[in-house]
Amino acid sequence: MSVAPSSLGSQPIGAVERVFDDVFQLKLPVPFPLRFVSSYLVPGDRGWTVIDPGFDYPEARDVWELRASEIGLDLDGGIEKVVVTHLHPDHIGLARWLHERSDAPVLMLEGEIENAREVWNPARGSGEEFVRFLIRNGMDDDIARPTAETTDLGVRIPDEIHPIQPGDSMTIGDGHFRVIHTPGHSDHHFMLHDEGRSVLVAGDHLLLKITPNIGVWPYTKPRPLERYMDSLEDLRVLFEAETVLPGHGPIFHDMGGRIGELLAHHEERLDEMHAAFSDGEPETPFDIARRVFPDGLSPHQLRFALAETLAHLELLSDTGRAESIEGEVVRFRAI
Ligand SMILES: [Zn+2]
Numbered sequence: 001m002s003v004a005p006s007s008l009g010s011q012p013i014g015a016v017e018r019v020f021d022d023v024f025q026l027k028l029p030v031p032f033p034l035r036f037v038s039s040y041l042v043p044g045d046r047g048w049t050v051i052d053p054g055f056d057y058p059e060a061r062d063v064w065e066l067r068a069s070e071i072g073l074d075l076d077g078g079i080e081k082v083v084v085t086h087l088h089p090d091h092i093g094l095a096r097w098l099h100e101r102s103d104a105p106v107l108m109l110e111g112e113i114e115n116a117r118e119v120w121n122p123a124r125g126s127g128e129e130f131v132r133f134l135i136r137n138g139m140d141d142d143i144a145r146p147t148a149e150t151t152d153l154g155v156r157i158p159d160e161i162h163p164i165q166p167g168d169s170m171t172i173g174d175g176h177f178r179v180i181h182t183p184g185h186s187d188h189h190f191m192l193h194d195e196g197r198s199v200l201v202a203g204d205h206l207l208l209k210i211t212p213n214i215g216v217w218p219y220t221k222p223r224p225l226e227r228y229m230d231s232l233e234d235l236r237v238l239f240e241a242e243t244v245l246p247g248h249g250p251i252f253h254d255m256g257g258r259i260g261e262l263l264a265h266h267e268e269r270l271d272e273m274h275a276a277f278s279d280g281e282p283e284t285p286f287d288i289a290r291r292v293f294p295d296g297l298s299p300h301q302l303r304f305a306l307a308e309t310l311a312h313l314e315l316l317s318d319t320g321r322a323e324s325i326e327g328e329v330v331r332f333r334a335i
Helices: 058-070 095-102 110-119 128-136 141-149 224-238 255-275 285-292 299-318
Strands: 016-020 023-029 036-044 047-051 079-083 106-109 162-164 169-172 175-181 190-194 199-203 243-246 322-325 331-334
Touching (some): 023 058, 036 169, 079 095, 095 106, 106 110, 128 141, 224 255, 255 285, 255 299, 285 299, 299 322, 299 331
Antiparallel strands (some): 023 036, 169 175, 175 190, 322 331
């Protein structure tokens, strides 16, 4: 039996609904197979808190305009703060737009701000560094270039972002939330836990139906998968939230059950990757990605497949089940 979705938050994409006490969920469209990102909106004495404002493109801005007025949220003066769980474009994208309209501060974990400045640096150039990273991991030149181009999303982050720290407490509406650093999906991703009401705003750390992408990227610290799985193990003993409000997909209630499923998924994935090697032959990470992931992936999906494969190969070699052979192109061999 797998963890069941909640009956909360059953509104369609583009609509807003009150899903928990004073917390509203706005389902914003995204131009990716994910279909939507959930922004959580909470009214308070000094204005609204917006958690994860969504991907910046006209469809999402239109939804914001329409639904904010429906719930009495004034985009030009009624926002107290904008909280961003991590630097990915579907979460941080509209932070600058909301900040410019409302003058509300934007908050993120300190290390994530630094990474966001690097990733979304407009002076970064045409992504040559990323092309080299892809080629080094076994992609052919003619696939690497269109794949690298899919990172060029024109994201502009706010000039000023206010740093927060793990363990900080944050008042959001009627709730008292604690900031919990949960690495893996990005290095300085965080969740917000309100122990009193047993509710967790999970960002992309815990998702139902899909598993968060855990990948090695040029800017990430080593061992994202190990850090992700360790974080899941820690959470399991730290608390059990009765309601989990994730960044994508359905709301759910069985936090511990979902953590168990996510850990099992990655254990299976490690076995699959290990089995994907031909006997004793060194293979590139991209060779393995093509064997393990389905055919016909778009360039956008290919880079996630490769990053996810790298994260698993890294953990296989850290646990003595594979070894990496350095060279102009990196290869691994199963042990
Ligand atoms: Zn994300």
